[in-house]
Amino acid sequence: MFHLLLVIIYLAFISLGLPDGLLGAAWPSMYQEFQVPVSYAGIISMIIAGGTIVSSLQSDRLTLRFGPGRVTAVSVAMTAAALFGFSVTRSFLPLCFWAVPYGLGAGSVDAALNNYVALHYASRHMSWLHCMWGVGASAGPYIMGYVLSGGGIWNTGYRCIGLLQIALTAILFLSLPLWRDRPGNGRDSATRQEEGGGAGDPAPAVPLSLMQIIAIPGAREVMVTFFCYCALEQTAGLWAASYLALHEGVSTEAAAFFASLFFIGITAGRAASGFLTLRFNDTQMIRLGLALILAGILIFFLPLGGNAALAGLIIIGLGCAPVYPCVIHSTPALFGADRSQAIIGVQMASAYVGTCLMPPLFGLLANHISISLFPFYLFVILVLMFLMHERLLKKTRR
Incomplete structure (x- = not known):
């Protein structure tokens, strides 16, 4: 049964990634229909991110009260409803309305699933699960592109993904009896809540406030680590093609292709990381990843031309x-299973804040100074991430 639940969680991670690339794929058609500026996509993405941050910060409270199974099922149902809302929208303002449950659902399911897997499964499964997110994130735009290239409209693409989310919602509700915490992991109270509890059970754990979480040794450091990681990943993904084309002289077609390979590299790398975790622990894997990022950034500084930059x-x-x-998977070991859901919730929130703020900030620097600052910007973020992770290890060493 435990392995059957793992398969369902794999499907949930694919589902989590499916909607992520839809807006970008569909927006060229959407903004013309809505007769709004192309920049309005940023408004939708900010609303989604804001909802995700709010629900991530509430994940500890929700999971303690309802259990990870119910939180996941209801959250996926919310995203399914939001996608259907997108599919029937004919103007911009309703799109903003449907973006709210979209973001709230995404944040809750992300934090709940990540904590559940960190508590119950080996590090390799965390890597492979995030690889499955990459599969979903790649498949979503492909489905939208297939619909549009076949003469369909963007609404149909959203409806197709919405139907997949509804199917997964049904599977998740049917799987609720499988969501059981292993004994001795510090979350027994949440399990009893999900199973219905009993009169003789101890009182359930009290959710931690944001100030209580921040006061935990190492919490600030892991929040900054997550902020930096998503800032680096999203800045690289958003601005790499522009840097290659404008600074390195690579053709726009080749630049766009290699920018897509950046995300394919992440997905393939996570598949490989799952096997490497059989040999290396989480800390070693994180340091290996940071070393590879450093090597890639240093190549940008060398006068080797566009191919080397690619x-x-x-x-x-x-x-x-x-x-x-690996940072997520190491959270229960560093902070304790009883506080991991709260910590992972603020990690997710910090990640989305980094996603929201840092890529646009580089856009301002590129616009007002030079896009050649791209590798310097990534390098500064990387150094801060490394320092914060090392400080995290020192503060949480047991």
Whole structure:
């Protein structure tokens, strides 16, 4: 049964990634229909990110009260409803409305699933699960592109993904009896809540406030580590093609292709990382990833031309692969199973804040100074991430 639940969680991670690339794939058609500026996509993405941050911060409270199974099932149901809302929208303002449950659902399921896997499964499964997210994130735009290239409209693409989410919601609700915590992991109270509890059971654990979480030794450091990771990943993904085309002289077609290889590198790297975790622990995998990111960035500084910069970008993608899943998987060991859900919730929130703030900040620097600052920007973020992770290890060493 435990392995059957793992298969369901794999499907949930694919589902989590499916909607992520839809807006970017569909927006060229959507903004013309809505008669709004192309930049309005940023408004939608900010609303989604804001909802994700809010629900991530509430994940500890929700999971303690309802259990990870119910939180996951309801969250996926919310995203399914939001996707259907997108599919029937004919103007911009309703799109903003449906972006709210979209973000709230995504944040809750992300934090709940990551904590559950960190508590119950080996590090290799965390890497492979995030690889499955990459599969979903790649498949979503492909489905949208297939619909549009076949003469369909963007609404149909959203409806297709919505149907897949509804199917997964049904599977998750049917799987609720499988969501059981292993004994001795510090979350027994949440398990009793999900199973219905009993009169003689101890009182359930009290969710931690944000200030209580921040006061935990190492919490600030892991929050900054996550902020930096997503800032680096999203900045590289958003601006790599522009840097290659404008600074390295690579053709726009080749630049776009290699920018996509950055994300493919992350996905393939996470598949490989799952096997490497059989030999190396989480800390070693994170340091290996940071070293590869450094090597990729340093290639940008060398006067080797556009082809070397392309290789550097792929190496950065491979380096990013183990960092995110291994930091999450190490959370129960560093902070204790009883506090891991609270810590992972603020990690997710910090990650989305980094996603929201840092890529646009580089856009301002590129616009007002020069896009050649791209490798310097990534290097500064990487150094801060390394220092914070090392400080995290010192503060949580037992």
